[in-house]
Amino acid sequence: MLIKLxxxxxxxxxxxxxxxxxxxxxxxxxxxDCLSSPEFLDHVTKVMLVIDxxxxxxxxxxxxxxxxxxxxxxxxxxxxxxxxxxVVGEALLYMLQCSLGQAYTAPLRQAWLNMYSIxxxxxxxxxxxxxxxxxx
Numbered sequence: 001m002l003i004k005l006x007x008x009x010x011x012x013x014x015x016x017x018x019x020x021x022x023x024x025x026x027x028x029x030x031x032x033d034c035l036s037s038p039e040f041l042d043h044v045t046k047v048m049l050v051i052d053x054x055x056x057x058x059x060x061x062x063x064x065x066x067x068x069x070x071x072x073x074x075x076x077x078x079x080x081x082x083x084x085x086x087v088v089g090e091a092l093l094y095m096l097q098c099s100l101g102q103a104y105t106a107p108l109r110q111a112w113l114n115m116y117s118i119x120x121x122x123x124x125x126x127x128x129x130x131x132x133x134x135x136x
Contacts, residue, residue, distance in 0.1 A: 007092055014087050064119075072128075072129075093113075
């Protein structure tokens with residue numbers, strides 16, 4: 001759990017405005033609010049499950065296409081910008097770096113970027129189908 005929190009803290013350092021997207025029974029006005037919100041922590045777990053599914057399907061990431069399209073649509077519907085997907089990617093890379101230390105290498109980083117770009121590409125297509133596409 002501590003490693004996930006490393007990524008969450010980094011996410012809000014990179015883009016503090018993302019806090020406003022998390023409106024649960026208690027609003028996340030600060031990192032501390034989010035980290036003490038069971039709903040937010042459940043969301044973090046769901047993000048990690050999506051990453052796990054992508055890693056588990058590396059040989060056939062396109063089998064997740066429909067799921068990822070729908071996920072992109074859901075994110076567009078709640079006001080998440082496509083640019084936020086890149087911020088989440090940076091936070092995930094930071095989390096990997098924190099957890100792997102010396103084992104975090106340039107080839108490993110590139111492999112994660114490749115996998116994440118496929119995930120984001122599908123989510124972005126779903127995002128665009130659900131609303132007017134915003135300028136990149």
